[in-house]
Amino acid sequence: MAQTIDRTKPPETPPIPAYKMPPIHETKLPNGLTVVLVEDPRFPLVTVRLSFQAGSKFDPKELPGLSGMVAGLLTQGTKTRSFRDIGEELASIGGSLDGHSSPDVLTVGGNVLAENLPKLLELLADVALNASFPENEVQLRKQNRKQALLAQHSQPAFLASEKFDELVFGDHPYRYIAPTMESIDRMDQKSMFEFHDSHLVPNNAVLVMLGKLPARNATLNLVREKFGSWKEGPAPAPPAKDFAASKKQIVLLDRPGSVQADIHIGRLAVTRTDPDYFPLFVGNAILGGGASSRLFNDVREEKGFAYDVHSELDRRKDAGVALAVTQVRNDVVGPAMDAVLGHLERIGNAPVTAAELTDAKNYMSGVFLISLETQSGLADQVDLMKSMGLPDDYLEKFTAHVRSVEPDQIQAAAKKYFAPDQATIVVVGDASKIGKPLEKFGTVQVEKAK
Amino acid sequence: MRYLFVSLILLCAVVQAAQTVIPIEKYSLKNGLRVILSRDNAVPVVSVYIMYDVGARAEEKGRTGFAHLFEHMMFEGSAHAPKGTHFKLIQANGGTMNGQTHPDYTDYFETLPANKLAVGLWLESDRMRSLNITAENLANQKEAVKQERRLRFDSQPYSTAIVDRWPELAYQNWQNSHSLIGSFEDLNAASVEDVAKFFKTYYAPDNAVLVLVGDIQIPEAKKLIETYFGDIPSQPKPRTPDLAEPSPKPRSDIYHDALAKVPGVVIGYPGPARNSPDYFAITMIDVLFTAGPSSRFQLDLVKGKQSVIQYQADLGWPFTNSVDYKDPADYAMFLLYKPNFTGDQIVQQVQDEIAKIQNDGVDAKELERARTLLRSERITALQSSFQRAKLLATYEVLDGKPEYINQELDKLLAVTPAQIQAAAKHYLTPERRSVLQIAVGPKPQPSSSGAAKGDN
Numbered sequence: 001m002a003q004t005i006d007r008t009k010p011p012e013t014p015p016i017p018a019y020k021m022p023p024i025h026e027t028k029l030p031n032g033l034t035v036v037l038v039e040d041p042r043f044p045l046v047t048v049r050l051s052f053q054a055g056s057k058f059d060p061k062e063l064p065g066l067s068g069m070v071a072g073l074l075t076q077g078t079k080t081r082s083f084r085d086i087g088e089e090l091a092s093i094g095g096s097l098d099g100h101s102s103p104d105v106l107t108v109g110g111n112v113l114a115e116n117l118p119k120l121l122e123l124l125a126d127v128a129l130n131a132s133f134p135e136n137e138v139q140l141r142k143q144n145r146k147q148a149l150l151a152q153h154s155q156p157a158f159l160a161s162e163k164f165d166e167l168v169f170g171d172h173p174y175r176y177i178a179p180t181m182e183s184i185d186r187m188d189q190k191s192m193f194e195f196h197d198s199h200l201v202p203n204n205a206v207l208v209m210l211g212k213l214p215a216r217n218a219t220l221n222l223v224r225e226k227f228g229s230w231k232e233g234p235a236p237a238p239p240a241k242d243f244a245a246s247k248k249q250i251v252l253l254d255r256p257g258s259v260q261a262d263i264h265i266g267r268l269a270v271t272r273t274d275p276d277y278f279p280l281f282v283g284n285a286i287l288g289g290g291a292s293s294r295l296f297n298d299v300r301e302e303k304g305f306a307y308d309v310h311s312e313l314d315r316r317k318d319a320g321v322a323l324a325v326t327q328v329r330n331d332v333v334g335p336a337m338d339a340v341l342g343h344l345e346r347i348g349n350a351p352v353t354a355a356e357l358t359d360a361k362n363y364m365s366g367v368f369l370i371s372l373e374t375q376s377g378l379a380d381q382v383d384l385m386k387s388m389g390l391p392d393d394y395l396e397k398f399t400a401h402v403r404s405v406e407p408d409q410i411q412a413a414a415k416k417y418f419a420p421d422q423a424t425i426v427v428v429g430d431a432s433k434i435g436k437p438l439e440k441f442g443t444v445q446v447e448k449a450k
Numbered sequence: 451m452r453y454l455f456v457s458l459i460l461l462c463a464v465v466q467a468a469q470t471v472i473p474i475e476k477y478s479l480k481n482g483l484r485v486i487l488s489r490d491n492a493v494p495v496v497s498v499y500i501m502y503d504v505g506a507r508a509e510e511k512g513r514t515g516f517a518h519l520f521e522h523m524m525f526e527g528s529a530h531a532p533k534g535t536h537f538k539l540i541q542a543n544g545g546t547m548n549g550q551t552h553p554d555y556t557d558y559f560e561t562l563p564a565n566k567l568a569v570g571l572w573l574e575s576d577r578m579r580s581l582n583i584t585a586e587n588l589a590n591q592k593e594a595v596k597q598e599r600r601l602r603f604d605s606q607p608y609s610t611a612i613v614d615r616w617p618e619l620a621y622q623n624w625q626n627s628h629s630l631i632g633s634f635e636d637l638n639a640a641s642v643e644d645v646a647k648f649f650k651t652y653y654a655p656d657n658a659v660l661v662l663v664g665d666i667q668i669p670e671a672k673k674l675i676e677t678y679f680g681d682i683p684s685q686p687k688p689r690t691p692d693l694a695e696p697s698p699k700p701r702s703d704i705y706h707d708a709l710a711k712v713p714g715v716v717i718g719y720p721g722p723a724r725n726s727p728d729y730f731a732i733t734m735i736d737v738l739f740t741a742g743p744s745s746r747f748q749l750d751l752v753k754g755k756q757s758v759i760q761y762q763a764d765l766g767w768p769f770t771n772s773v774d775y776k777d778p779a780d781y782a783m784f785l786l787y788k789p790n791f792t793g794d795q796i797v798q799q800v801q802d803e804i805a806k807i808q809n810d811g812v813d814a815k816e817l818e819r820a821r822t823l824l825r826s827e828r829i830t831a832l833q834s835s836f837q838r839a840k841l842l843a844t845y846e847v848l849d850g851k852p853e854y855i856n857q858e859l860d861k862l863l864a865v866t867p868a869q870i871q872a873a874a875k876h877y878l879t880p881e882r883r884s885v886l887q888i889a890v891g892p893k894p895q896p897s898s899s900g901a902a903k904g905d906n
Contacts, residue, residue, distance in 0.1 A: 005677050007576070008530045011568035016544045017494040042492045043470060043833055045826070075743065083753065087744030091819035094826030096742065113826050140756055147759050147788060150711040154607040257708060260600045291537035291547075301534065304593040307601050327601050359542035366544015366563050373493050374833040 016365050019372070021395055024382060027220065031232045032203025035223055036386060038210040040375060046117045046211035047375040049109035050128055051387045054199035055102050057173045057239055057318070062186060065179020069141060069187055070195050071099035071106050076137040078130040083137060086123060095120045097127060103174055104317040105387045106199070111375065114212040118222055125226040128200060133192045142184050149178060153450045156262040156327070156428045159253055163447075164264040164426040167251065168321055170244035202227065204235035206386045210379045241318045243268055246422040250442050254431035255449040261333045261429035265340060266323025269417040272315055272390060278401045279409035280313065280322065280417055285360040286410070287311045287347050287418065288324055292359065294343050299326060305336040311344075311418070317388050322417040330430065334437035341420050341441075348415030351407035365399045470829050472838055472855050475668065476846075481684040482656025485675055486842045486852050488663040490835065496664030497561045498570035499839035500578075501847050503659075504652035505554040506630035508691045515632010516640055518551040519595050520648050524558060525549065526587040529580035533587065536573055543569050553630060553769045554776045555847055561836050564665035568674055574660070575678035578653060583645050592637050599631055607710040611888045612768050612784065615705050620718050620780050620884040625691045630769065654685035659846045664835040695720065695778040702885040704793075706893035712759065714888040715793045717800055718780030719878050721765050725849065727865075729765075731873035732781050733772040734865045736763055737820045738812060739803065740783075741827070744819065746803055751785075755799060761785045773858075774844045780884065781877065793887035801883075807874040811867045821863050828859050 005011070025037045056067045075097050076083045090097060093116035099108040108128055112120040152158045162177050169175040179187075207227070213219045246267035270276045288295035288311025299309040309326035324344060328336040352360075371377040385394045427438060431446050438444050475487045506517040527533035540547045545562035560570040603609040614629045621627035660679065662671055698720045722728035739747050740763050751758040763783030765775035787796045812820075831837055838855070845854040 007572070007678065010531070010535075010539055011572050013543065013566045013568055016563040017565055019494055043829060045829060045833075084744060084749060087742060087748070088819060091742050091744050091823045094822040096826075111826070111830060113822070113829070140753070143756075143788070144752075144759050147712050147786070151607070151786065154709050154711040156605055259604050260597075290541050292534070292541045296537075297534065300594065301590075304590050304597070307594060307598040327597075327605075329597060329600055359538070362544045363541040366541075366566075367546060369493070369544065369563055370495055370546060370561050373495055373835060376833075 016362060016369065019369055021372070022378075025216065029202065029224065029228060031228070031230055032201075033227055033230065034206040034386065035220070036206060036208045036382060037213060037216065037219060038208070038378065038382060039213055040210055040378060041212045043375070044114045044212050045111055045375060046114050046120070046209060046213060047109070047111045047379045048120060048124060049107055049208040049379055049383050050124060050205055051105045051107045051208070051383060052200055052205045053104070053235065053238070053387070054106040054195075054204065055104040056176060057103050058199060058236060059173055059176070060191070061173075062183065063191055064173070064176035064183045065145075066183070066187060066191060066195055067106050068101040068179065069145065070192050071101040071108065073133050073137060073141055073192060074099040074108050074127045074131045076141070077132050077134040078126045079132050080130070081126060086127065089119070089123060093119045095123070097123060099127070107383070111211070117214070121222055121226045125230075129230055131196060133189045133196070135189055138187075138189050138192065142187060145179065146181060146184050149181065149184070152178060156255060156258065159255070159449050160262040160264050160426050160428045163251060163253055163428075164266070164323070164424060167249060167424045167426065168246070168266065168268060169319070172243055172319070173239055174316060174319060198233070198236055201233040201235060202230045203232040206383075208379055208382050208386065210382065211375050238318065243319055246424070248422055248424075248442060250425040250427070250438065250444045252431055252435060252438060252444050252446045253426065253428045253449040254446055255428055256430050256432070258330070258428070258430045260327050260329050261427050261434050262327045263337065263340070264323055264325055264426045265344065265420060265423050266321055267417065267423050269313065269320040269322035271317065271320050272388060274320075276413040276416065277320075279405050279413040282357070282360050282364060282402060282405045283347060283352070283410040283414045283418070284311050284313050284322065285364055286352050286356045287343060287414070289360070290363060294347070295324065295326075295340065298343065299336060299339050303335070303339060305329075305332045305339065309340070330433040333427075333429070333434045334440065337438070337441060344418045344420045344423070348411060348419045351411050354407075357405070357407055357410075361402050361405070364402045368398055470832055472832065472842075474842065474852050474855070476852055479655065479676065479680055481680065481682055483679050483682070484659045484846060486659065486661045486846060487666065487668055487671055488661070488838060488842060489666055489668060490663065491665040494564040494665045495561060495835055496564045496567050496570075496662060496666055497559060497835040497839040498567065498574060499557065499559040499661040499663070499836070499843055500574055501555050501557045501659045501661075501843035502653055503555060503657045503847050504688070505552045505556055507553045507625050507693060508652070509625075509628065511624065512636055512639060513644065514629045514636040515595065516636070516644065516648065517556060518631060519591060519637060519640055520645060521549050521551045521556055522591040522595055523583065523587060523645055524577055524581065526591060527582040528577040529582070531573055531576050533582065536577075539569060539573060545570070551630070552774065553766070553779075554774075555844075557840065557843065559836060559839065567662070567666060567671065571674050571678045575682065578655065578658070578679070579682045581649055581653070583642055583649065585642050588640070588642055588645060592640070595632075595637060596634055599634075603631060605709070607707055608714055608784075608888060611705040611707055611886060612716065615703070616716050616718075616768070616782075616886050619701050619703050619886050620782070621695060621778070623693060623695050623778075625693050626695065626778065650685060651688045655679060655682045656684040657688060659843045661839040661843045663839040663842070693778055698882040700881055700883050702887070704887045704889055706889050706891065708892040710888060710890050712786050713789060713793065713890050714784060714786045715796050716782060716784050716886040716888070717797060718767075718782030718884045719882050721775065721777060721779055721781040722873065722877060723777050724775060727869055728873045728877065729775075730861050730865050731869040732765060732877060733862060734817075734820065734824075734870055735807060735874060735878075736765065736772065736781065737824050738807070738816065738870075739763060741820065742823050750803060751799055757787050757791045757796060757799060759786045759788060773841065774848065776848055789890070793885075793889075797885055801880060804874055804878045807871060808878070811871040814867070817867060817870075824862060825859060
């Protein structure tokens, strides 16, 4: 009976198991609101997300950050409820509701004890439809956002991302990852009402409800009762997809006293719907997507230059970016840059090995499976599919797409999007310590950090 | 028989709807390794979680940061899984993994597709049995830890104040007050012999708990565990560090943070014994103060006085929360505030909030809201197999009772207004308070130091 297991070798295990996603039921109300229901009775909770095509790319030119401010203020008062009323009613049902804004989407959502779903929907409808942007709350939010922005500007990673996006996205509104002090000053109740009234219309929204839901009909009746009378309106068009061609540039943001340099290297790449996407996605995993990636093994484990070194894809609806990120101590900036640039070059010059490819595919398939364990993980995936305009079978076919990628496809995509000849390089650090070693990589433009 | 019992509990859970019950099976191997199994086949995923009963508070003088340095060494390879194998094998099998050093324990964990369970067990057992301890690996990981320190602490506003200066101020016993991330000097001094001794002393099966949560078959899991861990030799029980603190007294200091742009303040009060009635009462006070948009700090300080911008608070902040809190430690909080207020004013405003509880207690409606919110938050936190595994291991290592995962919430919900008022009166007083003000900008020159406080 006792089976012998050879403990000197890694155990043989079967392939990653298949998993059927819970069914996604989608319908549309007469006013254009898309409703997506997913039954997930594992825990007595419901997760709710109401997402609008109203992210920060829709901000007026002179008001970067407006979408984010509107999102945050939705829950700060309505025509009939004060901030305190909303907070107390949420607590009394074991619920949460928060608004936030990404580059593409404005979302207000939260979760609740399943038995209190009707009340959460009532509150959600109230904040989405009837937000009143009370003058005192607007003023307080402006003051606090400015202090938070100051605090963000004391973080080198934030400074690097802010400058990097500004350079890579050019004149497109994607260039802003945060408001500016000036734009916050210019925001007022009027601009918030205007943004709210034009963008937060039902035909511009998707309502995702996931968890231990009542019976299908009862749930839909509840949605109709709370959202049925909401009036549709013309949904504003997104800004034109005008992106400047990527070009080589190096900017050093001087932050005197920094003990290390924060380095971002990257360029425009592709969106999730591009044929190059899955090859680039798997290629990214091999290059710098985890603790067995090339960047991690070489720059951290072999050379000991960095604690964090990775590559990533910033995947927005209208554009994508491929970039490598690391933070290294001042005295190894030159060799660390050489090493990272070398890997960005190499992955486009030779095919990845069969073992690298198999491992990366398994990794991406497994991580996807693990992400489905929680309601918020599952809701993220469903939300992503709906609000990024992806095909309805995107999640069903995700693993198959990953599995189908070939080495030559990775090499071609990497050559186009990881090769650093047209990369934007942003370094945040002490110019007196790291200015010199950077010069060998090209003309360095030095700017003062905020 | 066990199965039937478990499924009956699950059936009850469905009927009650409000209560979520986590099934638990606990046993020990002959070598003393405690094992906790919890089956849940909703998604074909399993979490493998090992908690060792040693943390940074067990470090010795001259070896600050050693527990964390050692945690790094655990990823440097073992007899049959050479350096690099751990990361590579977990990811190649579709899993995620990490390890973390805490004040009182160190944990290592993998979440994998369920049929890859053996891979996680093989890796964890191989390093528990036969860690590779070499001078080369040690030198390499000293550099990695230093780089981690530069990245996560030395380059970040508030971090040095919080992880280095705050414990020095709040605690008098060196075991509690020393830097848990460690000094470069102490990291440099660590030797291969230190690493080997620490491994033998603390990383023995009888000083660890192994938890599996997820889509497992119990008999098969037990067989695998016995195969991989059964013959790892046990070791003498290590000495537990003496963490006792002398009687609290008020303390305060100012830390000048060259990287900070917004002023902050840390406030702490020595907390109650874990699992005492006061422990549950202080946890409820924390909920009243900070949980959700109708919390007292939000309504009174952020909205009312418009002084505070952000806050966080916890039992054992910044290193633990009420779940993995182990006394002695402070109920502590960190607040960022607007520059038109002084740190002293913020401290007073917080003390006034405490005084309201001490004098007026808490009304039934507010307490009922806090209870409901807490119930929802605790259920939400049970969703991932990793979180459940961590909770089960925490209750086992700190209390010897993994079943607390199903009982803690009821104890918290039973806390009465009188208990809350009494705990506030006893624990949250200025006489027991430590205050660390974090001032914006570098330390002023001696000639202008008198103005420094006014600049807050």
